[in-house]
Amino acid sequence: MNSKKIPLILCAVFAAATVLFAALAIINFTKEPDKASEAESKAGEFVMSGDVQTDAPAAALASIVSNNMKQQTSFPDGIREELKQAYSINNNLVGWLSIPGTEMDTAVLQGSDNSYYLKKDFYERTTYETSETNYGNIYLDYRCITDGISRNTVIHGHTTGKSTGIPKQSFRSLYDFRSKEHFIKNPIIKYSTLYNEYTYKICAVFLSTTQKSDDNGYFFNYIYPDMSENNMVGYIDQVKQRMLYETGVSLEPTDQIITLSTCIYDYGKSVDTRLVVVGRLLHEGESESIDASLVKDNPDYRRPQVWYNSKGLTNPYKNAEKWQPSAN
16 A cells, blocks of 8 residues: 555544544433433432431431532531431421331421411422322421420321322321221330420320311310310310220320321311321330220210211210310
8 A cells, every 4th residue: 555645544534533423422412311320310309308208217317418408507406416417408397206117207397387388398399289299298286395395296297198199198197097906006106306205105096077067066176285284184085085996095184195187088078077196195114015905996986966967866975065275
């Protein structure tokens, strides 16, 4: 081969390679991103969203890195170490709720009223029943104290999530406590404030309506936070009337309680009803176990007047005392 042609050939080859490389680069730049790589790039944000909203254990928060995490340089004095990660994301965090043996294991927020977190999630995003993220967030009643526990620590939350594609809400698992067998297996509630952890033993599960018109002009105000010991006597009587089953767990006027409240429609869509799970603070030296032999059905538990009307039955509680909560 003529030696003069070699440089020309090399130049041509180099030029062709350059064109090919440029074409490949353009194709790679403009093609749809690799889904696996895209998922990895969003992992920090997605994992945190998923874990907080689907009731991840509090301990898991310490190992999660989130793009949503705020720059937090200071925390309340004495805050529990395992809650710092969640608190750094939302300073409205007031505690953590779990029921050992169940999927209940989630952050508790508190707003300035009892409607703010009905539709706001952990990240302050407005959500809806059909949202792909959770509908609202469970929250402490705005009247309850946060540096300790109230006599009645009240926590509210949604129970949507039966439809395909709609996330199961944190309080949906409370429905299982309509079964006394489920209670026997899972009788303990753990609630941590930012500073201390408290253990409650479930003592009652009941249904209660929210409209006076459904029950002879009476609404059982079980969500009042600061009843006196004297007033607690009437409260306990109201609870015992409504219990779906006897738990065998004592409830005394001196006890501190936790109330988990959520919507349910056992009396029909037109009757605004709540499913309520009540626990009382574990007594000093008391075991967390229960005596299963004391757990019994309560077939004649109190229903609202509209239920007795629909069944053509006489309401044995029609003239019962209409207790009202009081701090005195």
